Amino acid sequence: MLSEAVFRSGDLPAQDRLAALDELWANDAHPMRVLSDTPERFRATVRMLDLGAVNVVGLAVSPCEVLRTPELIRQADPELCSVIVPLNGRLVVSQAGRDRALGGNELVLYDSSQPFRIRFSGDGGATRLVRAHIPRALLG
Template sequence: MLTQTVFHSEDLPDAGRFDAWCEIMGRLPAPMKMTSESTADFRAHLRCIPLGKATAYRTTFQQATFRRTSRLIRQSDPEAYNISVLLSGEGGTAWDRHAAAYRPLDFHIVSTSLPFEVWGGRSPARIVGVEIPRAALPFPCDQADRAIGQQVSGREGVGALLRQFLTHVTDDAGPYHPEDAPRLGAVLTDLVVALFAHTLAAEPLLPSETHGHGLLLQIQSFIHHHLAEHDLTPSRVAAALHLSRGYVHRLFQQEGVTAAGYIRRLRLEAARRDLADPAQHGIPIRAIAARWGYPRAADFTRAFRATYGMPPIEYRLDGVRGQVADMR
């Protein structure tokens, strides 16, 4: 079974339920302040499942308001995005003098680095969501922040895929093994990246002079989803999206990186993740290198050392020694 944290208010006396819920909210990496009109007999359920860098969760709660204040941000900020979808009930979000209401199957996105307020209506709200580090997304912060407050549907397309994945994983962690967590986290990250790319590319308020940002988001999403294909090159990306290779190069140049460098960085990160995965310790390093576009082991070792400061074999051995130490 996957590692998980579970809270059921019914396991506690009535008088202590809301205080226990507030304590849990205060212990989160991005702590929040809670208020409710139903403190006398508060009911809430929460299941959190770490999946690599991301954390999937499912929660049900009675009328409540969650506040992330500037003071709490200074206290602790994991620099992450929280993406959740309302399965039933009603709710809303307020941020930076803006507010939005949500219907069932609507996603809402907030940043742990910005103050916000999330509230549920009088009927119990049922939510699934994911908290993911900002650094895990291949978009600059100022671009990704534009997704906050956007109306994102979980009824069709990428939104439906993400909702279904979160619902399935958080419904029952029993069929999975702990070593499945990094792989499930990689799938979850891909879906979140796709949701952001879809949302930002369709943003109606995007000024005409930043049209190139929308194209860059589409390019980055394409690269992310075809990363394991050995023939993925800037030329192929340009052809697939009906753009010139020079234009693709200029879009990345504005971000201070080349298209080839961006592909290389994502491939090395994927290989590093596989090297750290206990379930893949029996797979030769050269096979992992080839899987992520490095048919020559020497080229992979050179690139890995330049990026992470050590050769891949040393990185893997350090991970194994750490796991052995944790078991003692």
């Protein structure tokens, strides 16, 4: 089954943008939290596409952090392998005591069953990326 959803922070008042995306992702099947040092300037566009069991997201986001904590993992863990490919901007993925800085057209894998932190720097603008969640059970 194919389904698509779009979140545009620009559709909301500035003071509600960060909280709206945080709530959307905190209540997802793969719960995460979104934090920003400048919530009044936070902007994001998220295009979510479900291709059966695989979820693909196109994201453009201002500087922020996305966290998946042990508490969120206990809340729900769909056991996903995730691939992130930044299209522009910079990000750092931290998991299992390792940090991986990425620029355009590099990729990183991370595991939904382990805590992680993703820091989006934006380099003066939005960081744009594509991310795919793939159930580990499909990988064999």
